[in-house]
Each structure stands twice: as C-alpha cells, then as structure tokens.
Amino acid sequence: MQALPQRRPRQPRTCGFRQGHRAGGDAVKWLVLFAFALLFAAPASAEYGDVVLNRQAQAAGVRPVVFPHWFHRIRFRCKVCHSELGFKMRAGANVVQMNDIINGKFCGMCHNGQVAWSADRCDLCHTGKPGLKSGIYGGHQTKGAGFW
Ligand code: HEC
Ligand code: HEC
Ligand code: HEC
Numbered sequence: 001m002q003a004l005p006q007r008r009p010r011q012p013r014t015c016g017f018r019q020g021h022r023a024g025g026d027a028v029k030w031l032v033l034f035a036f037a038l039l040f041a042a043p044a045s046a047e048y049g050d051v052v053l054n055r056q057a058q059a060a061g062v063r064p065v066v067f068p069h070w071f072h073r074i075r076f077r078c079k080v081c082h083s084e085l086g087f088k089m090r091a092g093a094n095v096v097q098m099n100d101i102i103n104g105k106f107c108g109m110c111h112n113g114q115v116a117w118s119a120d121r122c123d124l125c126h127t128g129k130p131g132l133k134s135g136i137y138g139g140h141q142t143k144g145a146g147f148w
Helices: 013-041 069-073 078-084 098-102
Strands: 050-053 065-067 135-137
Touching: 050 069
Parallel strands: none
Antiparallel strands: 050 065, 050 135
C-alpha cells in the first residue's frame, strides 16, 4: 500500500495571530490619534453633525443657530421632529421663526421650560460665529464622550 503524501504541517497558530494582533493595535493607535486630530481641527462653535440654521438669524441681527443634531437624535425618535414637528430632513430647508418657537412649534415644543430650558435662553441656541452658513458641520457622527 502506497503512503499518502504527508500534509504540510500548519504554520503555528500563535505566530500569525500575534502579528495580526500587533498590527491591529497600531491601527487602533492611529485611529485614536486621527480622531484627536479631527477633534482639534473642528471649529469651536460646531461639533460633528451639527446643523447650522441661518436663513434669517444673522440678517435679523442675532448669531446663527447651532443645532446639535446628535445630542437630540440619541434622546428622541426621528419622527418626533421629522414628522410630528414637521422639520424637513434637509439642512437649511426649514423656515423657523422665533414667534413659532415661543408658541410651542419647532424647537419650542421642548424648549419651553418643561421638557428643556426655555426660549428665553437666546445664548444657548444662537451660538454660531457670524458668517456660518446654513448646513451640516462635521460628519454624521457624534463627537463622543466629553461633550455631554
Ligand atoms: C431653542 C433654540 C432657540 C432659542 C432659545 C432662541 N432661538 Fe432664536 N432662533 C432659533 C432658530 C432655530 C431660528 C431660525 C434660524 C434661521 O433659520 O436663521 C431662530 C431665529 C431667530 C431670529 C430670526 C427669525 C425671526 O423670527 O425674526 C431672531 C431675531 C431670533 N431667533 C432671536 C432670538 C432671541 C432674541 C432669543 C432669546 C429671547 C432667541 N432667539 C432664542 C432658535 C432659538
Ligand atoms: C429634536 C429634533 C430632531 C430629532 C429627534 C431628529 N432630527 Fe434630524 N433634523 C432636525 C433639524 C432641526 C434639522 C435641520 C433642519 C434645517 O436645517 O432646516 C435636521 C436635519 C436632519 C437631516 C438633514 C441634515 C443631515 O444631517 O443630513 C437628516 C438627514 C436628519 N435630520 C435625519 C434624522 C434622523 C435619521 C433622526 C433620528 C435618528 C433625526 N434626524 C432626529 C431635528 C431633529
Ligand atoms: C423633542 C424635544 C426637543 C426639540 C424639538 C428640540 N430640543 Fe434642544 N434639547 C432638548 C432637550 C431635552 C435638551 C437637554 C436639555 C437639558 O440638558 O436640560 C436639549 C438641549 C439643547 C441644546 C444644548 C445641548 C447641550 O450640549 O447641552 C441646544 C443647543 C438645543 N437643544 C437646541 C435646539 C434647537 C436649536 C432646536 C430646534 C432646531 C431644538 N433644540 C429642538 C429637546 C429638544
């Protein structure tokens, strides 16, 4: 009876595994560094995924509004704002007046002194640097721990 050709012994497992592990560690290290670089490169007044609303604000003599979208997204269902409150899902698409807010519409459904601080805290919403245009600032991600 003919001997079957012997299978080549496998590469020892640990070796390849360890290398993969070390490479992974490096990748993580670089990712962290990269994340920090992004963090500090971002303008101070806008965090990742913030939406600036400035259709009328600056023209009316107040700072643009910086809306921290992710801060709200993790706390409320999308439909609360995008269907019940009627916010269109497009940056810069909504015509929001202070009168509406004070009367409980848009931001004012919550920023009424009950669900959240009230509309008289101008400085907490009108935080954008003059000159910021309506739009999304940063990626569709949260800035992560430390902001709240
Ligand atoms: C809860 C957030 C919030 C607060 C608090 C807030 N605003 Fe606004 N305000 C907005 C948003 C959103 C807009 C729409 C911005 C745009 O599209 O230009 C706006 C628009 C405005 C405008 C331009 C439109 C208009 O209605 O004339 C003025 C002026 C204004 N705000 C003044 C104020 C003043 C004064 C206060 C404090 C008494 C205040 N806001 C508090 C969110 C807020
Ligand atoms: C507290 C209210 C609120 C909640 C909750 C909310 N949004 Fe928004 N969203 C807004 C506002 C305000 C804008 C900006 C509209 C503007 O600029 O006129 C916006 C803009 C957007 C946009 C366009 C800007 C962008 O980032 O691309 C998308 C897409 C969007 N929302 C999706 C979602 C999804 C998906 C959820 C749920 C996971 C959600 N939103 C939850 C209020 C909200
Ligand atoms: C569905 C309810 C809801 C709506 C609608 C809403 N907010 Fe808020 N918002 C909250 C709550 C709750 C908080 C947390 C309040 C607190 O910490 O006391 C908050 C906090 C904030 C903060 C502070 C975030 C931080 O880092 O502490 C800003 C700025 C803000 N909202 C702006 C807006 C603007 C501008 C709009 C309209 C475009 C809006 N919000 C609409 C519920 C809402």
